[in-house]
Amino acid sequence: MCITNPACCTVFGTITDRTMRVSYTNIWYYCLWLKDFRLHFPRATSFAAHAYKRLTGHLVTTLISRNRGDLLLLEQWEDSPSYHTKMSAEPVRVLVTGAAGQIAYSLLFGIAKGDVFGKDQPITLILLDITPMLPVLDGVVMELQDCALPLLREVIPTDKEEVAFKDLDAAILVGSMPRREGMERKDLLKANVAIFKSQGAALEKYAKKTVKVLVVGNPANTNCLIAAKSAPSIPKENFSCLTRLDHNRARSQVAMRCGVPATQVKNVIIWGNHSSTQYPDVHHCKVNMAGSDLACFDAVKDDDWLKGAFISTVQQRGAAVIAARKLSSAMSAAKAICDHMRDIWSGTPQGEFVSMGVYSSSNSYGVAEDLIYSFPVHIKDKQWKIVDGLAINDFSRGKMDATAAELVEERDTAVTFLSA
Amino acid sequence: LINIAADPIRVLVTGAAGQIAYSLLYSIAKGDVFGKDQPIILVLLDIPPMLPVLDGVVMELQDCALPLLREVIPTDKVELGFKDLDAAILVGSMPRKEGMERKDLLKANVAIFKTQGAALEKYAKKSVRVLVVGNPANTNCLIASKSAPSIPKENFSCLTRLDHNRARSQVAMRCGVPADAVKNVIIWGNHSSTQYPDVHHAMVNVHGKEVEAYSAVKDDSWLKGDFISTVQLRGAAVIKARKLSSAMSAAKAICDHMRDWWFGTLDGEFMSMGVYAGGNSYGIPEDLIYSFPVHIKNKSWNIHDGLPINDFSRAKMDATAAELVEERDTALSFLSQ
Numbered sequence: 001m002c003i004t005n006p007a008c009c010t011v012f013g014t015i016t017d018r019t020m021r022v023s024y025t026n027i028w029y030y031c032l033w034l035k036d037f038r039l040h041f042p043r044a045t046s047f048a049a050h051a052y053k054r055l056t057g058h059l060v061t062t063l064i065s066r067n068r069g070d071l072l073l074l075e076q077w078e079d080s081p082s083y084h085t086k087m088s089a090e091p092v093r094v095l096v097t098g099a100a101g102q103i104a105y106s107l108l109f110g111i112a113k114g115d116v117f118g119k120d121q122p123i124t125l126i127l128l129d130i131t132p133m134l135p136v137l138d139g140v141v142m143e144l145q146d147c148a149l150p151l152l153r154e155v156i157p158t159d160k161e162e163v164a165f166k167d168l169d170a171a172i173l174v175g176s177m178p179r180r181e182g183m184e185r186k187d188l189l190k191a192n193v194a195i196f197k198s199q200g201a202a203l204e205k206y207a208k209k210t211v212k213v214l215v216v217g218n219p220a221n222t223n224c225l226i227a228a229k230s231a232p233s234i235p236k237e238n239f240s241c242l243t244r245l246d247h248n249r250a251r252s253q254v255a256m257r258c259g260v261p262a263t264q265v266k267n268v269i270i271w272g273n274h275s276s277t278q279y280p281d282v283h284h285c286k287v288n289m290a291g292s293d294l295a296c297f298d299a300v301k302d303d304d305w306l307k308g309a310f311i312s313t314v315q316q317r318g319a320a321v322i323a324a325r326k327l328s329s330a331m332s333a334a335k336a337i338c339d340h341m342r343d344i345w346s347g348t349p350q351g352e353f354v355s356m357g358v359y360s361s362s363n364s365y366g367v368a369e370d371l372i373y374s375f376p377v378h379i380k381d382k383q384w385k386i387v388d389g390l391a392i393n394d395f396s397r398g399k400m401d402a403t404a405a406e407l408v409e410e411r412d413t414a415v416t417f418l419s420a
Numbered sequence: 421l422i423n424i425a426a427d428p429i430r431v432l433v434t435g436a437a438g439q440i441a442y443s444l445l446y447s448i449a450k451g452d453v454f455g456k457d458q459p460i461i462l463v464l465l466d467i468p469p470m471l472p473v474l475d476g477v478v479m480e481l482q483d484c485a486l487p488l489l490r491e492v493i494p495t496d497k498v499e500l501g502f503k504d505l506d507a508a509i510l511v512g513s514m515p516r517k518e519g520m521e522r523k524d525l526l527k528a529n530v531a532i533f534k535t536q537g538a539a540l541e542k543y544a545k546k547s548v549r550v551l552v553v554g555n556p557a558n559t560n561c562l563i564a565s566k567s568a569p570s571i572p573k574e575n576f577s578c579l580t581r582l583d584h585n586r587a588r589s590q591v592a593m594r595c596g597v598p599a600d601a602v603k604n605v606i607i608w609g610n611h612s613s614t615q616y617p618d619v620h621h622a623m624v625n626v627h628g629k630e631v632e633a634y635s636a637v638k639d640d641s642w643l644k645g646d647f648i649s650t651v652q653l654r655g656a657a658v659i660k661a662r663k664l665s666s667a668m669s670a671a672k673a674i675c676d677h678m679r680d681w682w683f684g685t686l687d688g689e690f691m692s693m694g695v696y697a698g699g700n701s702y703g704i705p706e707d708l709i710y711s712f713p714v715h716i717k718n719k720s721w722n723i724h725d726g727l728p729i730n731d732f733s734r735a736k737m738d739a740t741a742a743e744l745v746e747e748r749d750t751a752l753s754f755l756s757q
Contacts, residue, residue: 140668142661146666147589148589325476329483330442331484
């Protein structure tokens with residue numbers, strides 16, 4: 001395409017993904033975007049502003065280069081058709097509990113920025129915490145406003161379940177009862193059963209039936225199961241718990257060992273409970289080194305490490321961060337939450353699977369039913385599917401069973417409190 | 421596809437074990453500031469007692485599994501911290517303690533920023549871009565710049581983008597539009613309670629039309645009264661509510677400032693930055709770091725000239741300049757000791 005005199009020509013067109021169909025003097029041309037315009041004009045949400053003449057229902061732009069395929073800058077006006085489908089999209093209603101706390105503080109910005117639900121998806125953010133934390137929550141709301149984020153339509157701070165859980169599309173349940181000095185495991189479980197029974201019932205009563213629920217607050221797997229059981233008319237598949245942090249930690253340990261970026265390590269698996277019995281399994285993991293995919297055991301060349309210190313490092317990483325920071329891992333937890341939720345929303349790439357704590361019934365790995373257990377999953381159209389058919393050797397079998405046994409015990413204790 | 425052959429840039433964050441850095445580092449490492457194809461070597465500087473905490477931060481950055489993060493270097497040594505830098509974000513400063521006079525605070529910070537300016541002079545690239553966040557930001561920035569004489573004064577700036585974003589957001593909420601529909605607010609002067617948030621030249625996009633802020637808001641007394649004090653005192657309001665200062669929104673403003681410096685501002689838009697006032701056309705005393713409206717292109721800023729300044733604005737611009745002159749003179753007396 002060749003357009004002479006770029007300084008004074010105006011073109012009309014509509015964007016379809018990465019090609020742009022433009023009309024110049026009534027002749028239609030196709031131009032390919034060679035570069036990501038957002039890299040050069042990062043403050044634009046969907047479209048960069050370089051327009052000079054407004055015409056109803058059309059995109060207007062000034063061509064900045066006469067060469068075919070070069071960057072075109074566009075401004076889309078509010079009443080043009082594409083604008084309406086994108087920027088006037090219904091906001092999703094997203095709840096974060098424990099919203100005045102440390103993990104939420106690292107998380108909310110990523111959500112409000114568009115990193116989770118998409119850069120064109122407006123959001124209504126609902127923040128739930130206990131009554132004494134409401135003043136702190138007000139401070140968080142002020143800061144979110146001060147971030148000047150275009151996708152954040154509304155922020156609703158509250159301590160009331162009937163407000164928090166209303167019409168939700170997504171719920172991230174970060175808040176839970178923390179372990180206190182002298183608290184027995186049984187007491188911790190009892191306190192959390194009460195919380196997640198109530199929140200499950202609130203989901204049942206107020207949220208959309210399509211709501212996707214991610215439980216983070218520990219003990220995450222059992223809290224998730226209790227919530228699911230307390231929301232019987234919401235499909236159990238809509239509930240999951242976070243093991244993505246362990247998954248990311250496992251990737252990163254292998255990556256550092258191999259001297260590659262963490263994104264070149266794929267298909268690690270976290271089996272079981274988000275606790276010290278979790279099993280980080282790299283038997284099916286691939287490491288991309290020097291252009292080719294190697295099996296992890298071949299890339300690392302240290303079976304002892306992979307079956308020993310690697311596993312304990314990942315299992316105990318949380319404690320290591322607390323020992324160093326004197327606070328638990330908020331930054332990396334928030335990143336893992338964003339990864340987990342974003343993959344639910346937009347799916348996993350071909351050939352890659354991720355780890356999620358999901359409902360274990362009808363699984364093909366011989367794991368006990370009626371648990372929330374972390375499996376390798378693919379995700380498409382907001383539905384997850386366990387990756388079946390992976391070979392399980394005796395070493396893995398032993399570890400998968402051990403973590404299942406812990407979950408069965410936790411569940412049975414929790415369920416006694418549920419019926420109490 | 422990431423261009424893995426691209427040379428990484430070296431970025432320093434001081435006060436790296438602290439609250440603001442904790443909200444900031446992830447965005448830098450993710451590519452939100454320097455571009456999603458730009459690998460980064462992140463250098464984290466803090467004082468020796470904070471090194472264990474810094475180790476925890478390094479662990480977390482590793483656990484985030486971010487492809488652009490080539491290397492993370494935690495240190496308490498300036499010769500390592502400032503080596504070959506492309507960008508430096510100086511967040512760390514001496515905080516005000518109970519019973520501390522303003523003079524004491526200034527004296528302590530002059531010592532820090534004199535050392536860091538000298539380290540930039542000695543170890544960093546001459547092309548380094550320096551953003552000073554630690555308060556008193558404007559004066560700390562001036563001291564650093566004076567201590568690095570062979571680095572152009574234009575390479576130093578201080579953060580007033582947080583106040584700028586707060587001003588945008590207040591106007592946006594008043595008009596019922598998203599914050600990015602408000603353009604060309606200005607923060608003049610000192611990042612302190614004498615700052616002047618000025619919307620005489622701001623535009624609000626209402627239903628696709630660009631409207632002057634005063635016409636869009638239709639409440640002159642708010643714009644000349646409560647709006648200004650709300651923005652000036654917002655920091656204190658957040659501290660009062662959270663019991664901690666504003667890390668999330670400060671980190672966002674730092675990312676905005678640095679990213680605009682790296683990639684430029686859009687035509688017709690300007691942003692607020694604390695920059696060297698030498699040669700300015702607004703009658704502000706020279707030899708200050710003063711917040712002005714700027715355009716940025718090719719990593720260089722230019723003050724947006726020619727804006728008409730009415731008496732109301734003039735008085736406020738002069739008041740904040742006077743405070744900066746006083747801060748500077750006190751600081752310089754410590755510098756020469």
